[in-house]
Amino acid sequence: MALADDTIARARTATGDDILIAGWFATRGPAPPRRTVVAVSPTRVYLLCLAGLIGAPEQPLSLAHTFDRRRVAATIHTRMDGRTLTLEDTWTGERFEMEGERSPEAHVTATMHALSDIHELAS
Numbered sequence: 001m002a003l004a005d006d007t008i009a010r011a012r013t014a015t016g017d018d019i020l021i022a023g024w025f026a027t028r029g030p031a032p033p034r035r036t037v038v039a040v041s042p043t044r045v046y047l048l049c050l051a052g053l054i055g056a057p058e059q060p061l062s063l064a065h066t067f068d069r070r071r072v073a074a075t076i077h078t079r080m081d082g083r084t085l086t087l088e089d090t091w092t093g094e095r096f097e098m099e100g101e102r103s104p105e106a107h108v109t110a111t112m113h114a115l116s117d118i119h120e121l122a123s
Contacts, residue, residue: 007107011039014061015046022048023111025085025098036098037061038085040114045072045087047096065096074115083108085115 011022022039037048048061067089075086083100100108 007037008039010061011037011046011048014048014063015039015041015044015066017041017044017046019046021107021110021114023108024101024103024106025108026101028084028097028099033099035101036064038087038098038111038115040069040111043069045069045074045115047087065094074112076112076116083112085112087115 007022007024008019011019017039019039019041022037025036025038026033027036035050037046039046039048045067046063047065049064050059050061067087071090073088073090075088077084077086082102085098085100086095087098088095100106100112
């Protein structure tokens with residue numbers, strides 16, 4: 001749990017928000033994969049990237065994108081080869097596709113559970 005607490009603390013520092021859970025993902029798509037933290041607060045979902053080189057987890061996190069939780073749709077897929085997450089802003093259509101890291105310390109499952117509650121918050 002110490003790594004989860006560290007990731008949450010780093011996400012709180014980067015966002016200035018009350019982060020409930022944060023998990024490590026890798027972006028998908030035409031650009032090279034990049035380690036990304038998906039951080040969930042009561043009102044926002046943040047994408048945070050390592051400020052330095054990939055593979056240097058002690059680097060500070062920098063803000064890459066912010067979603068209003070009332071306007072984000074989360075699509076979660078669980079497959080044999082891993083779990084993927086798509087976050088889409090329902091107003092602008094911006095989409096981010098990510099794959100959950102395959103480490104118990106990445107806290108992907110807890111982050112996906114928090115994101116699965118988004119639709120209840122939007123109603």
